[in-house]
Amino acid sequence: MNKIMELKSISAGYADSLVLEDINLSILDRDFIGIIGPNGGGKTTLLRIILGLLKPLRGTVSFYDKDLQGTRKAIGYLPQFRIIDKQFPIRVMDVVLSGHMNSVGLFRRYSREQKEQSSAILDRFGIFHLKDRPIGELSGGQMQRVFLSRALVSSPRILILDEPDTFVDSSFSQDLNEILVELNDRMAIVLVSHDIGTIISSVKNIACINGTLHYHGSSEFSQELMETYNCPVRIVGHGDMPHTILKKHGE
Known part of the structure; x- marks a missing residue:
């Protein structure tokens, strides 16, 4: 398998606290x-x-x-469920569409293709019927499916x-x-x-x-x-x- 990302001799931390020291990690295809x-x-x-x-404080991150x-x-990212603000007023479809943010920019409209991709992935995970539901009304499993859909919608x-x-x-x-x-x-x-x-x-x-x-x-x-x-x-x-x-x- 080909190497697609590498962390080499990474040290990192916050303020005066060193959390990671001399980390080496390769991610392969x-x-x-x-x-x-x-x-x-x-x-x-x-x-x-x-x-x-x-x-990082020291070291390099390389992409191949x-x-x-x-x-x-x-890179798609599914964060910890507990850090999500369930009170934020946003629909399921809007959450998934936001996975395209890197490609459209902050103020550009989503394309028809991106909307179709978002609908398709919601359907794939069996939650298309929830597309207009506020995110805060979902169960834990439903919410994780939504955020997994968001992480995957841009084909990372x-x-x-x-x-x-x-x-x-x-x-x-x-x-x-x-x-x-x-x-x-x-x-x-x-x-x-x-x-x-x-x-x-x-x-x-x-x-x-x-x-x-x-x-x-x-x-x-x-x-x-x-x-x-x-x-x-x-x-x-x-x-x-x-x-x-x-x-x-x-x-």
Whole structure:
């Protein structure tokens, strides 16, 4: 697989606090990276650097894909559900259309094609009938489908998800894994989760972050590795298939 983005020797922080030190991470075409680590370990800071929302103190961020060169238009982002203001007066369709903002600018109108793309992706996730509903009236699962639609409507090369199963209904959590496997056939995915065990059958690589970052293929996903980064694991059987499930931090 071709390399499409690289973080090299990245150090970052806020004020006098250094959060990340000497981080190296490559994102490949159709990669699926699970990022795990304790609270305060730097997961959100790393995402902010990938998204271009935070400038590192040291190091470089490089793009190797022509669609990403010098821009982050081809990066889709699904934020944590809990940071969404449910009182904001905006319709479902308007939320999805805003995923085209990078290509149309702040004051230009959306094209017919962009409106059709937005309708199509809402239909794909089974929520087209909610297109005129205020966002604050949706359930957790419905809202995550809307914001996933927004992240995907511009056909990104990289999809970034920050705790996508936080505060959502169990039915959406079950559907999410299947959705991500399908999407991974045509884009790279970077997923931050406190419970990487729920998607361990899908991720191709694991990035353990706690100030520094260690990158491992899924075959290296071991108890020793997780305990080192304050993410202990246990192996359980489910039929003939073993699954790796994360314990809660502090157990």
